[in-house]
Amino acid sequence: MTHNKNILYVDDEIINNELFSMCLKSKYNVFTSENPFEALEIMKETSIDLLLTDFKMPGMNGIELIKEVKKDFPEKKCIIISGYVDNEIITPADAPLVFEVIMKPWKKDKLVDIINAALA
DSSP states (O other): OOOOOEEEEEOSSHHHHHHHHHHHTTTSEEEEESOHHHHHHHHHHSOOSEEEEESOOSSSOHHHHHHHHHHHOTTOEEEEEESSOHHHHOOTTTGGGOSEEEESSOOHHHHHHHHHHHHO
């Protein structure tokens, strides 16, 4: 079965990337990265339809990554997946950059619904 949507998940914890990929590879072409700087390269080299990123990562947090992505791809929808409460991580000024904040641990069905909404 071929998938026509490329999604990129960025999380500095490899286990989270593996879990995300395992759960969603039957529905989408899943790319993962443990490094936000590598993720920016993937975005430039591959046609990514949706970015999902952890918030807390070394070197660059999820909001900073989204801001970098939006410089080159202003129309790109971005989702944050975080263990932190969303009002603690997203300022009102940054809120328009983020399609949705999903709390860890996520439920696959709810995650797929949000991804599909973002891709619609």
